[in-house]
Amino acid sequence: REAFARASHAEALRQSEQLKSALLDAVTHDLRTPLTSIKASASALLEDAGRGTNETLPLDAEGRQELLAVIDEEADRLNRFVEGLVEMARIEAGEMHLRRAWGGVDEIIAAALARAGPLTAQHHIEVAVEDELPSVRVDARAVAEVIYTLIDNATKFAPRGTTVRITAARAPGETIQIAVEDEGAGVPIEMRESIFQKFSRVEQQSGVQNRPAGLGMGLAIARGIVEAHGGRIQVEDAGGGRGARFVFTAPVGDEDNLEVNHE
Known part of the structure; x- marks a missing residue:
């Protein structure tokens, strides 16, 4: 029993050290990169402002x-980081x-897509929502955040030009x-x-959009939101053996109490 306890303690310490290392790497990267860009841009603007009108190569309006x-953009990135x-x-x-309220899944998906508009410009988006889905009693903003993260x-x-499919259907x-x-x-x-x-990162493949990898908290936060609603989230192979399919569940509320819970 003592040997098992020592082994468990050693494993906990190892995982703690890995987490601290991952946190240090992530924070260093996600703070330094935008700050470097902000500093360089601000310095260039200050230098331009200090030039005389007769000096060469001033910055034009563009x-x-x-x-x-x-x-x-980099300030927004820092804000998202915090x-x-x-x-x-x-x-x-x-x-x-959670601020639970009654709502339709189609409305939640629409809210996520509206926010994700700039991200989807180079992809085809398909949405398939099963007819006559019941209302859900969830925190719509939080669930939309999960869908946005997955998009x-x-x-x-x-790769650019490929299709992203969003589906919603009744489940057991x-x-x-x-x-x-x-x-x-x-x-x-x-x-x-x-x-x-948290702090898990996946390398981008060739041919995909060159966007910052981020801190690696998006999916961890998504899981926290889903589990706080009593659901589960997982990833599996997409249909046809190509791609990934992220799936999560949201609870269906009691339709008999729809009006009461809305208030």
């Missing part, structure tokens, strides 16, 4: 606009507060199953559990 756009850390901390502390991953890791156990399927390289079997752990 050049200044491009540098300001870089600063704006928000992700805060959300992950709330999940781990058990302090996620983000699908477009990030699948008074649940609705929502899936996002892509035509990328898929997720290796050995990574299908660890991919939902």
